[in-house]
Amino acid sequence: MDVCVVGAGPVGLTLAIGLRRLGIRVRIVDKAPATKHEARALVLWARAREALDSLGVGETLRRHGVELEVVTIHARGRALGELTTGWARSAHARPLNIEQHDIERLLSEELARLGTRVEWNTELMDVKVHDDRAEFTLRHADGTVESAVAPWIVGCEGTAGVVRDRLGIAFEGRRRTGLQVVQGNAHPTWQLGEEPGRGHIFLAPHRSLLVFPLPGGGFRFFCFRDDPDPTLTTAPTIGELRDLVAETAGMPGLRLEATEHLWLNRARFSDRVAARLRSGRGLLAGDAAHAWAPVGGHGMNVGILGAHNLAWKLAAVHHGQAGESLLDTYSDEQRLLAVRYIREMRFNFMELPLPPLGFRAFTATVPATLARRGVQRRLDLRLSDLGRSHRDSVLSRHRPGRRHRAGPRAGDRMPDVALAAGADAQGTDAVRLHTFLGYERWTLVLHAGRAGAGVLDALREACEGFPTPVRVLPVTPWDASEARRLGHPDDLRLVRPDGYVGLVAPLARTALLRSYLVALAAGARTPVRAIPGTPPTPPARHTPSARLVPPTPATPPTPPALIRVDPR
Structure with a gap:
């Protein structure tokens, strides 16, 4: 092994x-x-779903789960509003309950x-x-x-x-005090029904109850509560779970029927x-x-x-x-x-469970907050993890001193931009950029409109001789909106195998690309082949050490493929 x-x-x-x-x-x-x-x-959120899909298991997981489409927020016996999912631009935009x-x-x-x-x-x-x-x-x-x-x-x-x-x-770190989590799977007898894709959150003083649909029917009841008796460590009974749910949801007549497997647990963290x-x-x-x-x-x-x-x-x-x-x-x-x-x-x-005063103040703001589309988008983006980045990583390199023009920065997730299938394929369905990225290589993404023969030759030469495989990918965005998401047409973006942007640099500055790749190969057992007539790459001025950017991935030392996005 x-x-x-x-x-x-x-x-x-x-x-x-x-x-x-x-x-x-x-x-x-x-x-x-x-x-x-x-x-x-x-729950699998959007970014984790993308990661698993890049490993070949995304569709298998989707078939065995149920996508969460909307969550209704309740307090004081009434609905305060709904939180909808799927705002993000991703093939896996909705959370998957599995x-x-x-x-x-x-x-x-x-x-x-x-x-x-x-x-x-x-x-x-x-x-x-x-x-x-x-x-x-x-x-x-x-x-x-x-x-x-x-x-x-x-x-x-x-x-x-x-x-x-x-x-x-x-x-x-330290132990979290005053917080206990009680959860279990059950079928409720209530008027809210059992609609696939719809979840619920019930808020009450010292309680917060999340109720999410299960793929096989029924719900997962997940109650955050205060911890009045920290010595209690035994698993909860179905009766204790019922009482917590009934009290938090304001449904005294509620009954819970256990699912096929009676799974109940109590945890502190x-x-x-x-x-x-x-x-x-x-x-x-x-x-x-x-x-x-x-x-x-x-x-x-x-x-x-x-x-x-x-x-x-x-x-x-x-x-x-x-x-x-x-x-x-x-x-x-x-x-x-x-x-x-x-x-x-x-x-x-x-x-998080709130005291009575905090509960009243927070729930008073929920209806107006959830009524705003911009808030819905921001909440969904945060939950999806698609906005998380590695901008502070030493692997994330933007040209020093350059003002950011458009598109993702170094360290951001590369957006799943909609692309035209080919330069002469008018009216066909769009394809997604992520289908052309690969976990076994780096991908150099640029606008096809700037991918003339001279540009491609220069990029191929900059990537030549490195143990890390790089695929040069000229693409045509589907429309002007997608072009803005891709970034300025005069910039290239080198995308890591895990889908994050490693380098943003001008197309005309291929020396920046080569210096980045040299740094990636630092310490590799497979030596970098020098290009005749190319001067040594100077160390980066924005890093404190002589090591430009720590090394990176690859497979066999094969030359980068030059392709156009044309699945035909």
Whole structure:
């Protein structure tokens, strides 16, 4: 094996699938006997859906879930307004409700098709990392102990992770007090019906109740409440859940009928982030790297995005296409993303239980707020995670001193722009830019109207000789609005394998592109081939070190393909 992944939850499985698609041999182990069947995470937001789709499992997940279209907000026995979804421009704009155990099952099946099966009942006992490998000990179900070695090990095994503990990485943060979460699946007897695609949020003093439809019928009831008895740790009964729902929703006659599997749990949480997500040949992802109260329902999604960020970088380093410092960019980007979520979720008053005065003040503003289309768009964009960026990453480079003109900045997600299928294909349906991006390569996106033969030759020459594959992609936006989303026609955008913009530079300044790629290849075992007559690339003036931008991904050292967007 090349990588041992510890933990077969959604994050570990996403990471393993990404690595396998990039030619990495993976072993994935989990101490549990099988996939967990209990009420856990439920929602996949738009950005995580895009990430999973780029790994080939998006459509499979969609068929087993139900898209959430609208959420009605209730308080004091009346509806305050509706929050609609799907405002974002993405093929996966709406959140997908799907049980975590179904996600794990479907991802496990996909991983098996790629030649790797989860080793259940296999517990990690110890880990030691060296300069060139990780040595670890596994205990199997029959009690036998195995000593194993791999070039890399990644801990995805949760908040009590052995990998993080053995690496000596601090789990910084503190316990969240005064907050308890009670959840379960049930069929309610109420007048609101059971409309697919419609959820509800009920607000009350010291309570916030989220009710989301399940793919197989019924609802997940998710109640944030105060914590009057912190010593109570037993799972709630269906009666306790009914009383909480009836009290919060103002429906004293409400009855709850358990779904086929009676899944109920009670949880309390800490807000914690690992001090770093890498120590040599050992890395952390998912809840082993960061965990917080499930306000907003983004914990699993952030973990999946982290796995999507890590897989291509780890594959590039292992294949010798980049130096190990590329992995430090994963640690920096993912830690900052988690820290921002923890800060923002402390102000999510739609879900956090409020005292009576705060409850009255907040609910008084909800009807007018939800009546504004601009607010609806902003809320949907924030929930979707499509607006999250890595602008502060050392991998995100905008030409120093250049005023931003239009389109995504370096570090932003590349928009899924609608494109004309071909220059001579008038009246045909639009195609989406994301269908031409690839997880196995970088993509150089530019306006086809500026892609003359001389320009393409210069771009090809700038990319020549690098171990990282780059696809040069001239595209024609569908209309003027889509052209603005793509960016200024005189700029190029180099898109990372995970869909974020790495470089924005003028088309005429191919030296900036080459210097970026040189930096990506820094430390790679596959040397960069020099172009005759090309002077050495000077170090970037905007970075404190001589290392321009830490290394990056790739596959075999093949020349970049020059293509036009014409699926015919």
